[in-house]
Amino acid sequence: xxxxxxxxxxxxxxxxxxxxxxxxxxxxxxxxxxxxxxxxxxxxxxxxxxxxxxxxxxxxxxxxxxxxxxxxxxxxxxxxxxxxxxxxxxxxxxxxxxxxxxxxxxxxxxxxxxxxxxxxxxxxxxxxxxxxxxxxxxxxxxxxxxxxxxxxxxxxxxxxxxxxxxxxxxxxxxxxxxxxxxxxxxxxxxxxxxxxxxxxxxxxxxxxxxxxxxxxxxxxxxxxxxxxxxxxxxxxxxxxxxxxxxxxxxxxxxxxxxxxxxxxxxxxxxxxxxxxxxxxxxxxxxxxxxxxxxxxxxxxxxxxxx
Numbered sequence: 001x002x003x004x005x006x007x008x009x010x011x012x013x014x015x016x017x018x019x020x021x022x023x024x025x026x027x028x029x030x031x032x033x034x035x036x037x038x039x040x041x042x043x044x045x046x047x048x049x050x051x052x053x054x055x056x057x058x059x060x061x062x063x064x065x066x067x068x069x070x071x072x073x074x075x076x077x078x079x080x081x082x083x084x085x086x087x088x089x090x091x092x093x094x095x096x097x098x099x100x101x102x103x104x105x106x107x108x109x110x111x112x113x114x115x116x117x118x119x120x121x122x123x124x125x126x127x128x129x130x131x132x133x134x135x136x137x138x139x140x141x142x143x144x145x146x147x148x149x150x151x152x153x154x155x156x157x158x159x160x161x162x163x164x165x166x167x168x169x170x171x172x173x174x175x176x177x178x179x180x181x182x183x184x185x186x187x188x189x190x191x192x193x194x195x196x197x198x199x200x201x202x203x204x205x206x207x208x209x210x211x212x213x214x215x216x217x218x219x220x221x222x223x224x225x226x227x228x229x230x231x232x233x234x235x236x237x238x239x240x241x242x243x244x245x246x247x248x249x250x251x252x253x254x255x256x257x258x259x260x261x262x263x264x265x266x267x268x269x270x271x272x273x274x275x276x277x278x279x280x281x282x283x284x285x286x287x288x289x290x291x292x293x294x295x296x297x298x299x300x301x302x303x304x305x306x
Contacts, residue, residue: 064274070199088275101258107172109237115178116233124187146181171233172247190225227291255280
């Protein structure tokens, strides 16, 4: 007679598996890295509302840039783009040298961003992982400069660039912004959390110099933080108006200085101003698109470490 096979032992579920099985109808999904919460209709409704509220100013800029000034004065105003976008952009090019302004802003913002990211990463690495005398005092002084209003330094800074004969030249705007106290503090905090001391010690054992450690180890690890700092710095430099309008003339303007020349007359032409604003916003959106993946990666890395 054939022996009857013993029934298989019951499979015992772990607590996460039981929670996942019970919560499938409630929106829980099991993933390789752990449980993932799937939002319901209310969550999606709130997210869609947040996206619409955030994107509406840019959409309204597009609508206003494609309409006439008379259309914008109507009540209620038009909510769909019109046919005057090309005409308003042509008016922008006639009233202001927007091409030169865009080029100058790209040069100024790009130079400030590259210099700030490199110098602040170097300084942040030194404050975070190197041991030297007076490190705490220097960091306190650096952070303390953030409490000083920048307007207090405008007069001595202008006297300095006038003595150097840099007035109406782009270096007068670039050099004062190459390093920021916020960038140094930001990169220092990022590297304290993201760069293990054991990795530096292993590189020291392999007889790597400080420069080699910085270029081969620190830069790849700090790339998400550098992307975040780069985007913030680029936006700040691109939107800066006060110091460029002091240091530069109307013949060598940045975008923000050139925009003040638009829509002149007894009645300001808001459609032309919005067309210039639209042109000045597109490079910022392009930079965000290029650095968006690194920014999201840096945020997720910080969330996992936290």
